[in-house]
Amino acid sequence: MTAEDRLVQRREALIAAGLELFGTQGYPNVSVKRICDLAGLTQRYFYESFPDRAALLGAVYTRCVDTAREATVTAAAAVFTEAGITGGAIPAELIPRLTTDALGAMIHCLSDDPRRARVMMIEVVGVCPDLEKLRLTAIHEWAALIVGLAVGDSEPTSHQRLASIGLVGALTQLLVDWQTAMSSPIGPDVGPELFDVEAIHAVVTDMFIATYDRVF
Incomplete structure (x- = not known):
C-alpha cells in the first residue's frame, strides 16, 4: 500500500472504533487511548487523522x-x-x-x-x-x-x-x-x-x- 492508502486505512480503523465505543459506552466515557487500543493504533496515528475526540x-x-x-x-x-x-x-x-x-x-x-x-x-x-x-x-x-x-x-x-x-x-x-x-x-x-x-x-x-x- 502507498502511504496515502495506509493513512486511509488507519482513519477507517479509528472511525470503526469510534462507532463501537461511542455507540456502546457513550462519548464522555471514551478516551483517545481506548479508541486507539481498539483500533490497534498508537495515539500518534490518532492525531494524524483527527485533532481531537x-x-x-x-x-x-x-x-x-x-x-x-x-x-x-x-x-x-x-x-x-x-x-x-x-x-x-x-x-x-x-x-x-x-x-x-x-x-x-x-x-x-x-x-x-x-x-x-x-x-x-x-x-x-x-x-x-x-x-x-x-x-x-x-x-x-x-x-x-x-x-x-x-x-x-x-x-x-x-x-x-x-x-x-x-x-x-x-x-x-x-x-x-x-x-x-x-x-x-x-x-x-x-x-x-x-x-x-x-x-x-x-x-x-x-x-x-x-x-x-x-x-x-
Missing part, C-alpha cells in the same frame, strides 16, 4: 448519517423503478407506499445497529458548536430530501420546507425516546413497550402521509 465523533456521525440516507434513497428509488417514474412530482397514490418503504429503510438502518442510533440521536447532541452545526445541517438535509421527493423539480414553498423540518424533528424525537427507553426510561409508562420500533414506523408514516395530503 470531537472531530472523530463528527466523522462517525457523518458516516452514520450517510449510511441511513443511502438506505432511504435506495428504498425510494426501488419504489420509483417499480412504478416506472423517472422524474417530476410523486403521484399522490404512490405516497403511502413510498413513505412506508423509505421511512422503514431509514428506521431499520438504525434499529439493526443501535450504535448508529445512539451516535446520531444522543451522543452528538450538545458536545460543541461545530458538532451542533453538523447535526442541524444534517436535519435540514433530511428535510430537503423529503420536500424534494414530494415536489420534484418544483420550487418548494416556505410552508412546505418548514413542514418537512418539523417531520424530521418528530421522527428524531421518537428515535431519541426509543434509545432512552431501551437503556434508562424516564418513567414506568415510557419504556420499550411504548417506543417500539414498528410502532414508531407506523406513527411517523401516518404523520408523513397526512402532512403530504395537507401541505403538498
Whole structure:
C-alpha cells in the first residue's frame, strides 16, 4: 500500500472504533487511548487523522448519517423503478407506499445497529458548536430530501420546507425516546413497550402521509 492508502486505512480503523465505543459506552466515557487500543493504533496515528475526540465523533456521525440516507434513497428509488417514474412530482397514490418503504429503510438502518442510533440521536447532541452545526445541517438535509421527493423539480414553498423540518424533528424525537427507553426510561409508562420500533414506523408514516395530503 502507498502511504496515502495506509493513512486511509488507519482513519477507517479509528472511525470503526469510534462507532463501537461511542455507540456502546457513550462519548464522555471514551478516551483517545481506548479508541486507539481498539483500533490497534498508537495515539500518534490518532492525531494524524483527527485533532481531537470531537472531530472523530463528527466523522462517525457523518458516516452514520450517510449510511441511513443511502438506505432511504435506495428504498425510494426501488419504489420509483417499480412504478416506472423517472422524474417530476410523486403521484399522490404512490405516497403511502413510498413513505412506508423509505421511512422503514431509514428506521431499520438504525434499529439493526443501535450504535448508529445512539451516535446520531444522543451522543452528538450538545458536545460543541461545530458538532451542533453538523447535526442541524444534517436535519435540514433530511428535510430537503423529503420536500424534494414530494415536489420534484418544483420550487418548494416556505410552508412546505418548514413542514418537512418539523417531520424530521418528530421522527428524531421518537428515535431519541426509543434509545432512552431501551437503556434508562424516564418513567414506568415510557419504556420499550411504548417506543417500539414498528410502532414508531407506523406513527411517523401516518404523520408523513397526512402532512403530504395537507401541505403538498
